[in-house]
Amino acid sequence: MAGAAISRSGIGAPVDRVEGRLKVTGAAKYAAEFNEAALLHGHAYASRITKGRIAAIDPSAALAVPGVLDVLTHENRPDLPLLRRHYQDEVASPGIPFVPLWSDKVLFAGQPVALVVAETAEIARYASSLLEIDYEEEPHETDLKEALHRAAAPWRTRKGYVRPKSRGDAPTAFEAAAVRIDGEYHLMPEHHNPMELFGTTVVRHDDGRLTIYDKTQGALNSRNYISKIFGYGGDEIQVLSPFVGGAFGAALRPQHQLFLAVLAARHLERSVRVVMTRQEMWSLQFRPECYQWVKLGAEPDGRLAAIVNHAVTNSSRLETYTDNIVSWGGMLYRCDNADLEYRIAETDTMTPGDMRAPGAATGVNLFEIAMDELAYAAGVDPLELRLRNYAEKDEMHGIDYTSKALRECYAAGAERFGWARRVFEPRSMREGRELIGWGMATGIWEAMQSKTACRATLRADGRLEVATGTADIGPGTYTMMVQVAAERTGLPAERIEAKLGDSTLPYAPVQGGSWTAASTGSAVALACETLRTRLYEMARDLPDSPFASTGIDDVRFEDGEVVRNVDPMNKRMRFEAILEAAGCPELKVEETAKPGMISMMRKARNSHSAVFAEVRVDEELGVMRVTRIVSACAAGRIINPKIARSQILGGIVFGLGMALEEESMMDHRLGRFMNHDLAEYHVPVNADLFDVDIIFVEEQDEEVNPLGVKGVGELGVPGTAAAIANAVFHATGKRIRDLPITIDKLL
Amino acid sequence: MRPFSYQRPTGIAEALRDASGGGVRFLAGGTNLVDLMRADIERPTAVIDINRLPLGEIEETASGGLRIGALVPNSDLAYDSRVEVRFPLLSSALLAGASAQLRNAATTGGNLLQRTRCYYFYDLATPCNKRDPGSGCAAKSGLTRIHAILGASPHCIAVHPSDMAVALAALEAEVLTTGPSGDRRIGIADFHRLPGDTPQVDTNLEPGELITAIELPAEGFADHYSYLKLRDRLSYAFALVSVAAALRLEDDVVAEARIALGGVAHKPWRNPEAERLLVGRPAGRDGFDAAARVLLEGSEGQGANDFKIPLARRAIVRALEQAAAATPQSPTDKRIR
Numbered sequence A: 001m002a003g004a005a006i007s008r009s010g011i012g013a014p015v016d017r018v019e020g021r022l023k024v025t026g027a028a029k030y031a032a033e034f035n036e037a038a039l040l041h042g043h044a045y046a047s048r049i050t051k052g053r054i055a056a057i058d059p060s061a062a063l064a065v066p067g068v069l070d071v072l073t074h075e076n077r078p079d080l081p082l083l084r085r086h087y088q089d090e091v092a093s094p095g096i097p098f099v100p101l102w103s104d105k106v107l108f109a110g111q112p113v114a115l116v117v118a119e120t121a122e123i124a125r126y127a128s129s130l131l132e133i134d135y136e137e138e139p140h141e142t143d144l145k146e147a148l149h150r151a152a153a154p155w156r157t158r159k160g161y162v163r164p165k166s167r168g169d170a171p172t173a174f175e176a177a178a179v180r181i182d183g184e185y186h187l188m189p190e191h192h193n194p195m196e197l198f199g200t201t202v203v204r205h206d207d208g209r210l211t212i213y214d215k216t217q218g219a220l221n222s223r224n225y226i227s228k229i230f231g232y233g234g235d236e237i238q239v240l241s242p243f244v245g246g247a248f249g250a251a252l253r254p255q256h257q258l259f260l261a262v263l264a265a266r267h268l269e270r271s272v273r274v275v276m277t278r279q280e281m282w283s284l285q286f287r288p289e290c291y292q293w294v295k296l297g298a299e300p301d302g303r304l305a306a307i308v309n310h311a312v313t314n315s316s317r318l319e320t321y322t323d324n325i326v327s328w329g330g331m332l333y334r335c336d337n338a339d340l341e342y343r344i345a346e347t348d349t350m351t352p353g354d355m356r357a358p359g360a361a362t363g364v365n366l367f368e369i370a371m372d373e374l375a376y377a378a379g380v381d382p383l384e385l386r387l388r389n390y391a392e393k394d395e396m397h398g399i400d401y402t403s404k405a406l407r408e409c410y411a412a413g414a415e416r417f418g419w420a421r422r423v424f425e426p427r428s429m430r431e432g433r434e435l436i437g438w439g440m441a442t443g444i445w446e447a448m449q450s451k452t453a454c455r456a457t458l459r460a461d462g463r464l465e466v467a468t469g470t471a472d473i474g475p476g477t478y479t480m481m482v483q484v485a486a487e488r489t490g491l492p493a494e495r496i497e498a499k500l501g502d503s504t505l506p507y508a509p510v511q512g513g514s515w516t517a518a519s520t521g522s523a524v525a526l527a528c529e530t531l532r533t534r535l536y537e538m539a540r541d542l543p544d545s546p547f548a549s550t551g552i553d554d555v556r557f558e559d560g561e562v563v564r565n566v567d568p569m570n571k572r573m574r575f576e577a578i579l580e581a582a583g584c585p586e587l588k589v590e591e592t593a594k595p596g597m598i599s600m601m602r603k604a605r606n607s608h609s610a611v612f613a614e615v616r617v618d619e620e621l622g623v624m625r626v627t628r629i630v631s632a633c634a635a636g637r638i639i640n641p642k643i644a645r646s647q648i649l650g651g652i653v654f655g656l657g658m659a660l661e662e663e664s665m666m667d668h669r670l671g672r673f674m675n676h677d678l679a680e681y682h683v684p685v686n687a688d689l690f691d692v693d694i695i696f697v698e699e700q701d702e703e704v705n706p707l708g709v710k711g712v713g714e715l716g717v718p719g720t721a722a723a724i725a726n727a728v729f730h731a732t733g734k735r736i737r738d739l740p741i742t743i744d745k746l747l
Numbered sequence B: 001m002r003p004f005s006y007q008r009p010t011g012i013a014e015a016l017r018d019a020s021g022g023g024v025r026f027l028a029g030g031t032n033l034v035d036l037m038r039a040d041i042e043r044p045t046a047v048i049d050i051n052r053l054p055l056g057e058i059e060e061t062a063s064g065g066l067r068i069g070a071l072v073p074n075s076d077l078a079y080d081s082r083v084e085v086r087f088p089l090l091s092s093a094l095l096a097g098a099s100a101q102l103r104n105a106a107t108t109g110g111n112l113l114q115r116t117r118c119y120y121f122y123d124l125a126t127p128c129n130k131r132d133p134g135s136g137c138a139a140k141s142g143l144t145r146i147h148a149i150l151g152a153s154p155h156c157i158a159v160h161p162s163d164m165a166v167a168l169a170a171l172e173a174e175v176l177t178t179g180p181s182g183d184r185r186i187g188i189a190d191f192h193r194l195p196g197d198t199p200q201v202d203t204n205l206e207p208g209e210l211i212t213a214i215e216l217p218a219e220g221f222a223d224h225y226s227y228l229k230l231r232d233r234l235s236y237a238f239a240l241v242s243v244a245a246a247l248r249l250e251d252d253v254v255a256e257a258r259i260a261l262g263g264v265a266h267k268p269w270r271n272p273e274a275e276r277l278l279v280g281r282p283a284g285r286d287g288f289d290a291a292a293r294v295l296l297e298g299s300e301g302q303g304a305n306d307f308k309i310p311l312a313r314r315a316i317v318r319a320l321e322q323a324a325a326a327t328p329q330s331p332t333d334k335r336i337r
């Protein structure tokens, strides 16, 4: 990928995306756009029942369609390893991963039960409609409400699960508290619905090697998954994913189409593409539905005496998907008594999965509505309530933060929003027919770092390549890598090229959790520092070197040159001149950046935000407009304010969707999500967005990671939905505890 | 998508000849038909692409109205200056529908014939009398948030999704057709049907009958109109409830009134009695509310859509207020006055 022309380009510069031009001109290719002569197309046929077994499949009519090569089902599929651990991937929840065409069992609605492979996608899809399948149905249980009574604490948990830690005696303190609120809060399931459909193109080479173009948040994860299942050696398969048209967590785990396309390519010894339809996205993972029960007890001045925060989400019968729902409420505010409990209930659905700010989007937003209720019960301004309960430490673990500029977020956001002019009473502001409400909430997310390697290669022409196996699903990773490398090497950005989305590149985890800037950024920085040292040493050791008998601190790296601090006009050498003089065609280094494990446990690492929202509600008609949002964020060092702003903005749009629009509606008699297209699953459109103002407050953090960055991909979601819901209360006096807040709930 | 034959005639006679067999669908903008074919819901054996037929003009009629060719794109129609000036209700309804891209492709004839967005109609795994007659209605006692409150039957509770048709109903347009039994002129009120026990039949068109144009009579209610559409987001969603309101006022007294509802029934909903009730009365909230009640007589919720009944009543009142005040709902400024 070419580095575009950007001049001032180091860390902190608001440069344009380096891949922007490729994307807007259509030159960037996505997984299902890589073509190959004689490519075959697979169409996955989705089960029409929710639970039971397939008694018989008759593929004869499908097979009789000219152009159909094969119909793969559980009956005729090639042998697969029996042990289910072969199917576990980097992000899998504990349990038994779902494998398409595994057996005659149907476990959830829309499960792919056959793959029709044909010469064109159209033939495959048509032929699939001719499959005759006899099902034996069994009763299913999909309704979380009905399953609440059998919810239990997760007996197995996944990496990253934060076990809720209670403290003090919250039930007693709650009973004794002067001010109390007690509510049930609910969030409907949501589906990620990235713009790009899930597609995989498997190009089979004559010697059996595979090049796989996959829509994924981790090319290495896809590679390892396929290697384990099908027994490929290191260089027999390569997974490429240079561009991803959105994912939001849906492409963290290998999806049905990857497995199916590889299965078919091997079986037929041909190149194969499988693309899932939009409707089939509802058979992939989703943000689980959640019931959250919050009781807050406080002193008359609003200081918290008790937090009781319990939640239940659903998981599948296959795997135990857990979210961190209740811990946020346990961390965020100063309080001696907290009773935190999280349970899950198994339902006959696909396993839920991470969706942008998993856990926090649900748990923080619902909890922050409860905090607003407490403000009203105590008669304290909602912002003042948060300040009175401000926690200097992570209250749940009792440890310090590496940094926490949330107080500054409150101040900056309130100032920009004009919060001081707010009248406390609900229904106190009106213009024409519209009631106006102002609400606010706190947002929090994690500032994680994962072990990541980066290779930096300086070429004879003075160009630098930085490469790692991470992904860029849209947050600007290519650009971030170029900026960090520019800063560390002193090379202009247009001479730097970033490479990612390739399983042959050095190790990187999946892109998720907002950890990429910290993880990949640190790896790029480290590799570039090593490269710089090696280059300097190479120059110093040249005969008649201008840097003879200096140390690395005696030089600087500027505009593609090593420059001696003393006598800079005469004592300098271009990078390419150094390589040439040393007879070195290219200088290559690889480094791995790891988080410090001990300090990770000793200190809490989080980003924070304060979100303020204005809504205008036509009370008679229930129609609402979110006319203003101010989000003040503390996210450490901002590598690129322009791209970081886009990330927060995208998160805010997600939050707005959660507050007002997004819900996957299941008909529990059928066990099927019914609004399975973008006409009926509503995400915000441009008309729904008015003024959105994003502020990054200063937050210096030398401890969180070498770059001091915290990540901004998810921080926009937690807090936003609550700020809007709280503004609705302020406008109308109606407390809606059930998201999304649709017209019918406001009438 | 099932295999089908494809023709692209250039003349109407030729098109009708091609359409004389069974299993025929005309293809106009394709924004609904092609989606439904892909989803295996529409299964024509012959597709006749009518885009080369000479049906793309908007012309004056002798009686002072407009004749709109069946192939005029929704956006061209909405922005036609004669429509904007003389029939702004139609323009406004069109712009409340779909998205700019869809409106560019969608045609006048196709818009009228678009099919319901009932979730169950769209899901082959569920029974649906409209898709598969006799299989049952899964929507009833299912997810009914978007379903009918008026004119439904035990066999079908779907609603017609078109915004344009609601304005046409208020304007008392006529649909001009040609087909096996010659040319016909069908009043818009008689064009769409209620589901009854044949919900698979959306309209009174005969198989193979082609819409050639829509005619608007001279009266466009350009001074006092409003198209108010309420939906789950501020743009690009189908109506939960929409109201086309048109008034002719003489000294603030209603001389003529039209009210049509969208999103509530299997066809645009009107009741002349509700409109007559307004005539001769001052244009004010009391009268509007009384008219709303009459118009909604017999309305019945399915549970999750019960809210549509009060919502429709309030929307009718508001749309009439907007019409009376000559402050019609703007299709772009989302604030409702």
Ligand SMILES: Cc1cc2nc3c(=O)[nH]c(=O)nc-3n(C[C@H](O)[C@H](O)[C@H](O)COP(=O)(O)OP(=O)(O)OC[C@H]3O[C@@H](n4cnc5c(N)ncnc54)[C@H](O)[C@@H]3O)c2cc1C
Binding pocket: A678, A679, B025, B026, B027, B028, B029, B030, B031, B032, B033, B034, B050, B070, B071, B074, B096, B097, B098, B099, B102, B105, B106, B107, B108, B109, B110, B111, B112, B113, B114, B161, B162, B163, B164, B209, B210, B211, B212, B236, B237, B238, B239
């Ligand atoms: C995501 C989405 C959102 C939408 N939102 C809205 C909305 O908010 N409001 C709204 O009103 N609409 C909405 N629409 C629907 C859109 O308006 C219709 O799809 C469009 O008007 C259909 O016109 P067309 O020319 O594309 O019809 P086609 O798809 O070509 O045809 C539709 C039907 O009409 C028949 N037909 C077409 N022309 C003729 C003719 N001249 N004579 C006889 N039969 C004919 C076809 O055979 C077919 O059965 C939306 C559509 C989509 C996809």
